[in-house]
Amino acid sequence: MATSFFESTPEEDFSQVPPQLLKRMSRYRVARADTCINCGLCASLCPYGVHRRIEGHVSIMPPAEPKCIGPSCASNSYYCVKNCPTGSLSVGANPVFDSMGDPRWTAEMILGTWKMAESGEPLPLDHPANVGASGGGFDRMSFALPPMKGKFDPLLISTAIDLNHRKEGTKIRIPIPVYGGGMSYGSISQRTMLARAMAAKELGTFTCTGEGGYPELLIPFKDNVITQIATGLFGVREETIKRARIIEFKYAQGAKPGLGGHLLHEKNTPDVARMREAVPFTNLFSPFPFHSVYSVEDHKKHLDWISSVNPSALLSVKVSTPNDVEMVAVGSYFAGANIVHLDGGYGGTGAAPEIAKKNIAMPIEYAIPKVHRFLEKEGIREEVTLIASGGIRTAMDVAKAIALGADGVVIGTAELVALGCVRCANCESGRGCPRGIATTDKELEQLNQIPILARRLTNLYRAWQLQWCELLFRYEMNDIRQLRGRMDLLRYEGTLGRMLP
Secondary structure: OOOOHHHHOOHHHOOOOOOOOHHHOOOEEEEEOOOOOOOOHHHHHOOOOOOOOOOOOOOOOOOOHHHOOHHHHHHOOOOHHHHOOOOOEEEEEOHHHHHOEOOOOEHHHHHHHHHHHHHOOOOOOOOHHHOOOOOOHHHHEEEOOOOOOOOOOHHHOEOOEEOOOOOOOOOOEEOOOEEEOEOOEOOEOHHHHHHHHHHHHHHOOOEEOOOOOOOHHHHHHHHHEEEEEEOOOOOOOHHHHHHOOEEEEEOOOOOOOOOOOEEOHHHOOHHHHHHHOOOOOOOEEOOOOOOOOOOHHHHHHHHHHHHHHOOOOEEEEEEOOOOOHHHHHHHHHHHOOOEEEEEOOOOOOOOOOHHHHHHOOOOHHHHHHHHHHHHHHOOOHHHOEEEEEOOOOOHHHHHHHHHHOOOEEEEOHHHHHHHOOOOOOOOOOOOOOOOOOOOOOHHHHOOOOHHHHHHHHHHHHHHHHHHHHHHHHHOOOOEHHHHOOOHHHEEEOOOOOOOOO
């Protein structure tokens, strides 16, 4: 496996996808009144291409609003509003943009993710789209970026990580420090699942089926698909366990610890029910916890069960972040886990209850260093692959998680945003997703074309990798594994006291 995504995928494969989203979304609204005389002065003055006159057309074309830099342009001599001879132009905030997003996923962050997904080009490391407005967590952490020195060549920097640090077992290396989180058949559409698998194969990484079973349409991508075993045992079959290179036990989820998974009746269509071996159009709830596991010894029996079915598979254990999460991690290691997956609060989609997301699990930025240091103290840190998830939204969030002590991260919501999610939080409803991403409705699924969805994901991760490479280059590192545990590179911006251990 190549150590760099750039080495494994030809540059010409990174074609831009049609600007389905950005062409319809802008920060500013440019209005042209009926008093316009089509003189063309604005088109000749605007250096950004907002106003255009096409030869053979009498009228000026409608404003290309996404290209407008807004009222800040008023200080320039070429400002269209100031120079319009009839006063027909006005520039103001776009109310649609202002209403989009939330403090964790700001409108700026959503548009920045869309931009990378459409172009494959990275944002500057200090771009506002890299940070949310939540006032806590990763949004209060930043890197003190050193200046660029010398010639930057991303091909000389490795972003690969190993998923098995034990001496025994299958060795798997992925060229980027991320893989796709569990999203089950039923919670998202078949097209979304297939696009994620196609992207994972092209990237050389993985995506996870979630707890809804293993659809046959994913079989061609089996080398890049993780299958999940959760408390409901939906769709768990011997043949799917044998098919997977990595098997994930989901003991708890950071977005709803202590509650188990749930799929409401609208999304439990006959196809979904057949895969889950359930009754169509009924509410499906996973119990909490596994009622066969109440000790480390029980936990080991679980993992031994899978090892007996598929001895070559790596074992991942996904847990939420209770106060004693470090003891849970150590227990999973001694039970035989290759990957300990910590899932903190603030993860999950719009299907996760807000009361759980905001009040139960420990935030992932606290859990990572706590577990990392405890594993070091126990002398087993180099034998555990520590993966983090739960509210990790951007390439810079990924880098912060690694600097806190993780080996890599799992990405969920950010992938859906790259596909066009607007964070409306209607994921539970059968027809609630306006983008046709988190739906089982056959009509809504038609909104998306699988190759375009897959390309958006590969473009996003290509852009993210360029951001990681630049960050490492600034710190004179040539391998992302050198960033692990470098909490000294992070600064905490706030007035509530130190957060970092």
